[in-house]
Amino acid sequence: MFDIILRGGTVVTPQGVAIQDVVLKGELIEAITNPNAIPNEQAKRCVDTSGKIVIPGGIDPHVHCKWHMPMPDGSSTYSAGPEVVSKAALYGGTTTLLDFAARTEDIPLKDVIRRRDEDWVDNCYCDYAYHLMLLGDIEPPVLQELEELIPNGYPTVKIFTTNITPSRAGRMVHFGDIWEVFKIITRTKGLGVIHAEDNDLVMHMYEKLIREGRVSFHNLAEVHSALSEDLSFRRVIRLAESENTPLYMMHVSAGTGVQAIREARAKGQAIYGETLHQYMLYNSNDYKRANGQIYHTYPSLKSPADQAELWQGTLDGSINSVATDEICCSLQLKTVGDRIDDTTGGNAGVEPRLSVMYHEMVTQRAYSLERFVDLCSANAAKIMGMYPRKGAIAVGSDADIAVLDPTIKKTVRLEDLHEADYSPWEGHDITAWPVMTVLRGKIVVENGEFYGDLSDGRYLERSINENILGGPGL
Numbered sequence: 001m002f003d004i005i006l007r008g009g010t011v012v013t014p015q016g017v018a019i020q021d022v023v024l025k026g027e028l029i030e031a032i033t034n035p036n037a038i039p040n041e042q043a044k045r046c047v048d049t050s051g052k053i054v055i056p057g058g059i060d061p062h063v064h065c066k067w068h069m070p071m072p073d074g075s076s077t078y079s080a081g082p083e084v085v086s087k088a089a090l091y092g093g094t095t096t097l098l099d100f101a102a103r104t105e106d107i108p109l110k111d112v113i114r115r116r117d118e119d120w121v122d123n124c125y126c127d128y129a130y131h132l133m134l135l136g137d138i139e140p141p142v143l144q145e146l147e148e149l150i151p152n153g154y155p156t157v158k159i160f161t162t163n164i165t166p167s168r169a170g171r172m173v174h175f176g177d178i179w180e181v182f183k184i185i186t187r188t189k190g191l192g193v194i195h196a197e198d199n200d201l202v203m204h205m206y207e208k209l210i211r212e213g214r215v216s217f218h219n220l221a222e223v224h225s226a227l228s229e230d231l232s233f234r235r236v237i238r239l240a241e242s243e244n245t246p247l248y249m250m251h252v253s254a255g256t257g258v259q260a261i262r263e264a265r266a267k268g269q270a271i272y273g274e275t276l277h278q279y280m281l282y283n284s285n286d287y288k289r290a291n292g293q294i295y296h297t298y299p300s301l302k303s304p305a306d307q308a309e310l311w312q313g314t315l316d317g318s319i320n321s322v323a324t325d326e327i328c329c330s331l332q333l334k335t336v337g338d339r340i341d342d343t344t345g346g347n348a349g350v351e352p353r354l355s356v357m358y359h360e361m362v363t364q365r366a367y368s369l370e371r372f373v374d375l376c377s378a379n380a381a382k383i384m385g386m387y388p389r390k391g392a393i394a395v396g397s398d399a400d401i402a403v404l405d406p407t408i409k410k411t412v413r414l415e416d417l418h419e420a421d422y423s424p425w426e427g428h429d430i431t432a433w434p435v436m437t438v439l440r441g442k443i444v445v446e447n448g449e450f451y452g453d454l455s456d457g458r459y460l461e462r463s464i465n466e467n468i469l470g471g472p473g474l
Contacts, residue, residue, distance in 0.1 A: 057095025153461030255309030
């Protein structure tokens with residue numbers, strides 16, 4: 001007896017797109033068949049998905065839940081936790097989130113992970129994993145720990161090449177330490193996950209604009225510039241080339257970053273690019289809109305020409321995934337800072353991501369359903385060491401599925417969302433919306449009703465495939 005058969009949908013599998021039935025048993029996909037090949041009597045429930053699009057659950061490889069948020073007055077608070085963000089993710093068809101275990105204190109990485117588990121275990125509706133995040137000076141004991149952790153379920157290591165703002169001193173990792181970390185990443189078959197900006201240029205521009213009295217957040221693109229991205233990307237890429245270290249460049253925002261990735265891939269380097277949907281669809285002119293801070297994350301929004309390069313990157317392989325850099329907070333917290341040096345980064349975007357990108361990719365730009373799935377799910381699963389367990393509708397894969405209804409034509413409305421009291425996507429056109437989300441065989445959202453439990457989410461221990469590590473494998 002099967003548990004669920006999703007009947008007659010337009011199913012996107014690694015082999016292509018076809019009208020098929022997807023058969024679920026327990027937590028896994030048991031079979032993919034021609035329509036009605038299995039009688040109704042052999043399943044506990046059959047769901048008519050005809051006229052709908054059946055895709056693997058979305059994967060957001062870049063979120064920040066219960067994340068430390070410095071405030072302009074010197075105080076600090078935290079963004080919403082996984083109990084909020086994961087619920088919104090499932091409503092939006094995303095079934096897996098990747099957050100960060102950040103070493104903000106001089107403690108062993110295993111204790112960092114244990115503390116992060118306290119935030120996530122039995123407090124998350126969907127599946128999840130952590131990137132290890134290194135900050136500041138890297139002591140020899142931390143390097144020794146990386147040797148143990150990377151090959152044992154924690155293969156991705158986040159590094160900053162900038163402090164981002166003057167108030168965040170201690171975030172940047174110096175290049176000598178990055179070099180030592182890269183040697184370990186290569187040796188242990190991990191992946192460097194990089195926020196790359198040139199710190200000298202960034203801090204110079206803070207000093208210059210503050211001196212000139214041009215401190216409004218409207219000037220953020222001058223501080224976090226395309227040149228800064230260009231210089232830092234190329235320096236990191238060259239260092240990685242010297243050690244054969246695979247790279248994942250986070251939140252690529254500038255055409256210079258896309259070009260640096262493109263050139264490295266052409267030389268056979270194992271490097272992958274991530275951008276954010278706000279970088280693709282908003283530019284620095286949007287800072288001038290009412291509450292323009294809601295469109296910002298670090299690095300800054302750039303120019304229309306940069307946006308065009310990001311879109312081109314999704315076509316030529318330089319950009320492989322579309323993430324959110326999710327920081328879920330209130331509108332008050334998002335807009336409390338209004339200067340170049342205190343504007344809150346991140347924004348609430350995990351819920352509408354799939355629908356926004358379906359509209360922009362499939363409806364507006366005629367991307368294939370396969371390319372849409374690659375950019376919003378499958379590629380992240382492959383790069384981050386979760387494929388084919390995640391990111392695929394395939395026999396033996398986890399039954400993580402989003403069912404999109406392409407007859408739903410509307411705009412994003414705040415009252416339809418479940419994560420914050422604002423949305424940078426309010427008013428954006430939508431031409432498909434999730435009507436069902438399945439997590440490991442359990443229907444957790446159906447027609448706007450939520451059936452998930454905080455104990456449903458599981459941590460995903462990961463191991464990255466040699467094909468990804470050995471060269472541009474996508």
